[in-house]
Amino acid sequence: MIKYIFTVFLYLLTITFPVAAQTEPTRDELLKEITATVVKSDFQKSATAFWQDKLKEERYASDVVVRAKINYMIARSFASQNMDSAEVYVTKALMLVENIEGYENVKLSIYNGLGNIAQLKGKIFLASFYYNKTISILDVNPFVDVPNESKIQYYLHSGQANIKIGLYESAFELNKKAEKFLSPAIKENYLWFRVYSQLFASGYQRGVNTDSLEIYLEKVEKYSDTEVAKRFYYEHKAKFFELTKQLDSAKVYFEKVVEFEKNKYLDEPNSTIIGNIYIGYCHLLENSVDRKQLTEAKSLINQLQDLEKYNYHLQVTDSIPFWSAMATYYYETKDFEKYKKAKNKVIDLQTITQRKSELQAKEEMQSMYQLKENQKSITMLSRSVKVKENQLQTTQSMLIIVTLLIIVILSSMAVLYYRQKNQKLQQEYRQVVLEQKLLRTQMEPHFIFNTLSTLQSMIRFQDSKKAINYLNYFSRLLRSNLELSRQETISLEDELETLETYFKLQQTRFQDKFEYHINVNEEVETGAIFIPPMLIQPFAENSILHGFKGESKEWKVQIVIRELVEKNQLEIEIIDNGIGIEEIRETKKKSFSGAITKERLQILSKKHNTPTDYQIVSEKGKGTKVLMKLPIIGK
Known part of the structure; x- marks a missing residue:
């Protein structure tokens, strides 16, 4: 009996089925095809549905790196509609490709996408974590096959995230690396502006010499071709004048920043702009005290107190510059009791900010690991469902069914043997x-x-x-x-x-x-x-x-x-x-x-x-x- 079954099995192996002669596309060819298809998707159906359909096609679904790229494209299509869905799909893309050697260009897109999502959600530590992943790839392989514009963006994103969490030394070095990729071939003024704007901001915090800061400032002015860019130029200029003790000039530029934010608030009122106005007045208050203009300082204090009516819009960090300025004012007016209280208030606010920052970092990393674990469970469940669907769709002839049964029995025996051994x-x-x-x-x-x-x-x-x-x-x-x-x-x-x-x-x-x-x-x-x-x-x-x-x-x-x-x-x-x-x-x-x-x-x-x-x-x-x-x- 066994000899007969073995003979039938060998016979089945010799059967050939007519297949159209064709060459299967390579992984790199499929990835290029996906990239070339990005624009076309808008003309066929919604980008999300288009890429979800692509994910079901066998030629794409059979390759893990290609599936990762398509999941990333689905995440991009969700970015403007549903941030949570975008995060799910880009996390799925990361899980597919993270442990595969090579394909740094795909990984760079995924890590940068995760960093962008985390930043938009206000998760600055998580954003910094993902942006730094892109930098790790670029530092190891600076010649990875991505445009220089993209490399500049990756370094700038990581530099900006490091500024937000107070790592000014690291931020400055990252911005310097971004500068190295600037060339006449880069035609976008925005990239030139952002590189030198971040170089000035991180260099100012790091304590770079004023000659270097002045060079960065001149570059910022050169590429400030929008109103928003000019607003940041005004702020940098004010801080530079303050650093070089040109206090009257610093006042002029701080006032321009406040005026810009006020006009912007009239067009689109929101809490972020209120916070910016509040901080702008704090800078003006410190400036007036430094210039010994205490009457002017008193007027600014009144305006700040009016703004505090909107304190439900203000963050704890927004209050630190106010109380710091108040401490300086009380010191100049010889009110040492209030000066002491203001200084203690600054210390208390800084302590609260530090604790919130530490807690936020912990929560963000925990949420990242939890999201990955949830995604693993979903992936395993999807695979299980797919296997059962395939079993229900099996419609083979009786001979093939018998052969498959024999194979299943032999396989089961082998699995049982190896399972027991394992x-x-x-x-x-x-x-x-x-x-x-x-x-x-x-x-x-x-x-x-x-x-x-x-x-x-x-x-x-x-x-x-x-x-x-x-x-x-x-x-x-x-x-x-x-x-x-x-x-x-x-x-x-x-x-x-x-x-x-x-x-x-x-x-x-x-x-x-x-x-x-x-x-x-x-x-x-x-x-x-x-x-x-x-x-x-x-x-x-x-x-x-x-x-x-x-x-x-x-x-x-x-x-x-x-x-x-x-x-x-x-x-x-x-x-x-x-x-x-x-x-x-x-x-x-x-x-x-x-x-x-x-x-x-x-x-x-x-x-x-x-x-x-x-x-x-x-x-x-x-x-x-x-x-x-x-x-x-x-x-």
Whole structure:
């Protein structure tokens, strides 16, 4: 029977079906076709429906990068109608192409689109995150196949986002990179204007010399060919005059900014313009105080107080320049009590702003991860629905159905076999992980007990300053251990950072009676190599707590890390000049670090199928050297 089924199966494989001779387009050809079709879509049907139909066509749907590009085009079509839908589709595009090597031009469009959406939604930290992704691509591959105009936009977007979150140094450097792509071939005045406007704004905040600022200002004036551009030129000019102590000239330009915003408010009243008018009056108030025109300053204060009737439009950040100006005014009028209150108000507002900024950053990143997780669930559900639809549409002949049944049966048997084998492997792996976590819990209480005992002693002897320093290092170390303990492995960089904190903790305790050195060979990439957490610290603890005893001498402990490339191993040495293990045993000091480390290395060897090594060499009165060799583990 089996021989008969096998014969039928081979026969079916020999059957050929007539297919029209044609060459399937390549991925790059499809991407170019999509780009060329952008204009045509408006003449056929709505852009959204057009691209959604394209997504259903087999020639597009079968390629993940092409699907990503089409999802991006759908997102663009939604941008002016429904920002949430645009965010869903561009996030879907990112998930499709993010982990595929190459196609930086597609990724640049997607990351920039996500940054634009986040900025329009007021999520400045999230916008900065995505814009910086585009910069990472451009810095690695500056010759990526996109127009220079687009490269300028990417750098400007990232620079503007960095200005908004206060990273002026980074913003200035990004704007300088944008300037490098300017050339006579760039015909759009808007790009020239924006490059030099942002260079002035970030350079002003960064503290660039006035000669450079003046050059940027001249360029801004040259390319200010719209009323909006002139408004920003007036503001830059006012700040430049203020910086160079030309206060009367600064006043003239601040007044032009306020006049522009007032006229704009008459045409389209909104809260943003009210805030701009308010800030403009704050600048004029500071200017009048600096010019010792206190009567003029009083009039401006009255106008600002009138504007505060619209305080439901104003943000907390809008109030900071007002109270800062008021503090200066009260100081000049010798009203020191009100001056003190105004200064405290500024501090309070700055604190509130900082806390809101930190909370906003956290919420925005959480929303990004949540959106990605939701999109994953939707994608998996869509795939499941598509499979069931395909099953319902199956209309094959009886012979093909029988053949498919045979194939399904054979496949099911193979799947069952491999599933059982995989389950067994997973069960063994989970057992190894549980063993490793158990060993880790044996080590941490030992260290915490020693530390708390020392802290108790400091407090008892009323050494409060030393106790505070010690507690500071301990809290940092404990927080680090708590964060890293959830992970099976951590980067060598994180392990060394935690070890550095531990050494500082113990130096505080022993009043710098020992030295430590951490030497990492140049070939070791600490951020790319992963090891089990708290692998080195127990031996450093043994050296300090048990090895450095007896006569006073220059106690030293050294950590040496090198990569054995030919063996694909990481070699770690912990060397001290302490009393040696024999003397430690004679004083009956018990340490579990050796036994625990040996077990951990055995688990590591079993998991990665790579030999490990663990040795201790010690000489009484001369010191101890611990040698560990473990497999190099990547992320």
